[in-house]
Amino acid sequence: MKMNVASFEINDYLNHEFACDCGKVHTTRLEHVRVCEHAKEDILKYLQEHAYKTVYLIEDENTCRVYGEELETYLNANGIDSDHVILDADVVPDEASVFRILVNMKRKYDYILGIGSGTLNDLSKFISYKVSLDYGIAATAPSMDGFASVGAALIIDDLKTTYDCHVPTAIFADLEVLANAPLDMIKAGLGDIVGKYNCLVDWKIAHITNDEYYCQTIVDMVYKSIQEVVAHADGVLTRDKAAVKAITEALIETGMAMGFVGNSRPASGSEHHISHYWEMKFLFAHHKPVFHGTKVGLATPGVLAMWKKLAQDGIDFAACRERIKNFDSAAWEALVKDRFEGAAAGVLALEKKTGKNNIEKALKRIDLIEETWPDIKAVIEQELPQPEEVSAILKSVEAPYCPEQIDIDEAMAKDSVILAKEVRVRYGLLQLLWDLGLLEDYSTVFVDYYRKN
Known part of the structure; x- marks a missing residue:
């Protein structure tokens, strides 16, 4: 199957192998993306379909307040058993944060779900990889492009270091939550x-x-994402959901592009x-x-x-x-x-x-x-x-x-x-x-x- 960048929507890139003119076969472990209203319903459905009964939630004080607490209550009420770790609001992805997440794991889990964006996604990715569990991310802001990438950026010995890990199996993004994220985070996604x-x-x-190595098809994929975001830039200051969706999907797609080529x-x-x-x-x-x-x-x-x-x-x-x-x-x-x-x-x-x-x-x-x-x-x-x-x-x-x-x-x-x-x-x-x-x-x-x- 060939990629048709001009016509593909975000989910068209999933669950396929693409034989490419660059000589590679592009594929991703990411199997599910939803950028929509009422995403918690989709999260529950995904967990149930995969028989994930015990879930470890990784969040911080802010993401717990805006989405994590509501989501966990909803999941628990519908039969999903969970534990969580709530990191500081200004969490840094360093050795101390990694240790804190690990020591708060109380038992064996079926799945790890990060609730947040950049730092929390990196930490969830790194931890899940190290303990050999699949993970997903419930995005709370469209602020960076690492959602779907293989790399986890941590600060180790004061040096920014990117570790090759794995991509999430699922990305969930509730438009109501994203549109109400701090405006500076939405602007950061555009940046x-x-x-x-x-x-x-x-x-x-x-x-x-x-x-x-270079792939023109992947370059075209990323250029299309850039164009979508620039076309919707005038909706950023009003928190227009079409603009927020364009930024979010562009960030996810560029992360997928990294996964397709195997580097950033x-x-x-x-x-x-x-x-x-x-x-x-x-x-x-x-x-x-x-x-x-x-x-x-x-x-x-x-x-x-x-x-x-x-x-x-x-x-x-x-x-x-x-x-x-x-x-x-x-x-x-x-x-x-x-x-x-x-x-x-x-x-x-x-x-x-x-x-x-x-x-x-x-x-x-x-x-x-x-x-x-x-x-x-x-x-x-x-x-x-x-x-x-x-x-x-x-x-x-x-x-x-x-x-x-x-x-x-x-x-x-x-x-x-x-x-x-x-x-x-x-x-x-x-x-x-x-x-x-x-x-x-x-x-x-x-x-x-x-x-x-």
Whole structure:
């Protein structure tokens, strides 16, 4: 069976194997998605059909209040036996949270059901994988794209780390609950989706320069999701349910796209790496967390500005080779130790293992970039929107569009461009700029864009 992206609705992607032109067979363990009114009835039906009699609910103080308590009461009244753990409202997905969830498990369960969004989905995914149980998620806000992905993003030893786990078997989203979520969380969902403009190009450039696996069908699937969200953006501020549904389904579909290809390429690129860096710095400073999608959306125009500047200016490849030959690894290590604080050891270990910044490897990549530069330039010019277009979308929903609005000063913004690539082994704009010896210069392009827009 072939994917027909143009005509498929969200459930058309489930319970099938798709032989694709990319050479892979795309499939997902996700078997059930419902974005609807009165979702608790669908949850009960799903549990009953699968003979799940004992369920462990993972929630926090907020999600318990807005949905979890009501849902658990309903399930208990209809024959489902349950226990729950209620985490703090500002829960962090770290070792302490994992331990707390585990020690509150009172018996063997048939199923784990997370109630929440980003952090609670990650924790439910990780725990269920470790104890070899299937899990589902009852979404309470359309705030991020990890619902259907295989990865669980945790903070371990102060370092943001994504663990390969498994996808949920079911995703439930009650439109009444979602539409009444904090407005900043709905805006964050939109921000996460507009970030896909860049990550898809990061992926394509990696394919062009490094022959990395690439699937045009999955790219088309994600682009369709972006277009649906942008078309409904004017309904965000009024909590219009059509807009909320468009965002929710786009977030689920991009998670499914990650599952189809087996990694996060269709949904995460340089804009996500910058967001992860900001998140770590906020943790170090005990700063109130900012929603993931808010940071991703905010980082996207600056990343697009760097791409457009690169295409406009062109590249002196001979000068690039000289710059990279003069890379000062000792100075880099000192900078990592200073900026990454408690996470520095993990960053240095990653570099030792992978050699992202190895000079000889970089020189070979420069050769490939030079050889494929006309194709790279065409992608930048033809497949990326102007950064001002994305800024306009963010402004239209009254989302943050300048780093200072979320307490990121220019120094931290520059650092994020220079250092964000160190937390992932993923080829994209930031690594490409480092290869060319231009990363520090382009950190100024990033900062200047927000100064002017």
